[in-house]
Amino acid sequence: MRVAAIDCGTNTLRLFVGTLDADGFLRELDRRLTFVGLGEGVDATGRFAPDALRRAFRACEQYAEIIADLDCSRTRFVATSATRDAVNREEFFAGVRARMGIEPEVISGVEESELSFAGAVNGIRCPRNPVLVMDSGGGSTELVRGTAACCQDSVTAVERGVSIDVGSxxxxxRILHGDPPTAGEVGEARELVRHQLDGAGLDLGGIGSFIGVAGTVTSMTALALRLRRYDRARVHGAAMGAAAVHRVAERLLTSTVADITCWGPVQPQRAEVLCAGALIVDEVVRRVGTAELIASEADILDGVALGLLSDGDGRGPAVR
Incomplete structure (x- = not known):
């Protein structure tokens, strides 16, 4: 059976098509990412802009063709932070229904974190417990602590997941307007992120494995590896120590968008917001302490697909 998962985030619209292999792990058949910037301006206006909707609808049309060509039995479309905040989200949903023939869903930050956890621990085969998964998105950041089935005596289970209302x-x-941001802007942004983490109510100590998913972490990892061109195979499973995370974050926060784009592995649309995402990741890493940050290309899309394959509605637990 083939299933399709679509993740509508603040910056990107992404598609995953897959099935299960003989060992119960996901086998990828197709994976696409399109920068649509759906959340552009939503924090200030509370609405999706017409141009952002047009970009998203074009991507939906392309994805609908791929899903049909690959003969998927089940599909789930999940929308996250920007859609939770937009007052005209029904306009967006109507456009999705018309182009894809499926009902999109706004999921909570908690469900988003749990799906990211399921996908990440399926993609990183043998993490040490307890596991912390961080999904650093455009509108929010999800943190979830739990265990992974890394040996016969353990099972995959979420202990607690939280969503903080700050993303790249x-x-x-909201704050980092300069190109590059000023020292004052950086200080104000760090204060906001620290305040959000203080109120999250999640223990970030004693972590055995720290996994980061989504574009901020994978882009930072590509820069730490000094890649001139993004290489998904090299990024997946690569680890950054705390010092490396701090260095990359500092470099991003003191460079212009044009400079970041010229480095090679970061797409221009990602470069526009990457310094802000890096600051958030850096603040989380400072609290986690000694555990390396492992980059995973498996994320919420994989978690949605696992749910579709295990129970048909995309909400089921990871199979491994």
């Missing part, structure tokens, strides 16, 4: 695009548009 939201922080960039």
């Amino acid at each position: 695009r939201r922080l960039r548009e």
Whole structure:
């Protein structure tokens, strides 16, 4: 059976098509990412802009063709932070229904974190417990602590997941206006992120494995590896120590968008907000302490697909 998962985030619209292999792990058949910037301006206006909707609808049309060509039995479309905040989200949903023939869903930050956890621990085969998964998105950041089935005596289970209302695009548009940001802007942004983490109510100590998913972490990892061109195979499973995370974050926060784009592995649309995402990741890493940050290309899309394959509605637990 083939299933399709679509993740509508603040910056990107992404598609995953897959099935299960003989060992119960996901086998990828197709994976696409399109920068649509759906959340552009939402933090200030509370609405999706017409141009952002047009970009998203074009991507939906392309994805609908791929899903049909690959003969998927089940599909789930999940929308996260920007859609939770937009007052005209029904306009967006109507456009999705018309182009894809499926009902999109706004999921909570908690469900988003749990799906990211399921996908990440399926993609990183043998993490040490307890596991912390961080999904650093454009509108929000999800943190979830739990265990992974890394040996016969353990099972995959979520202990607690939280969502903090700060992400790369939201922080960039709200505070980090400079190119590069000023020292004052960086200080104000760090204060906001620390305040959000203080109120999250999640223990970030004693972590055995720290996994980061989504574009901020994978882009930072590509820069730490000094890649001139993004290489998904090299990024997946690569680890950054705390010192490396701090260095990359500092470099991003003191460079212009044009400079970041010229480095090679970061797409221009990601470069616009990457400094803000890096600041958030850096603040989380400071609290986690000694555990390396492992980059995973498996994320919420994989978690949605696992749910579709295990129970048919995309909400089931990871199979491994």
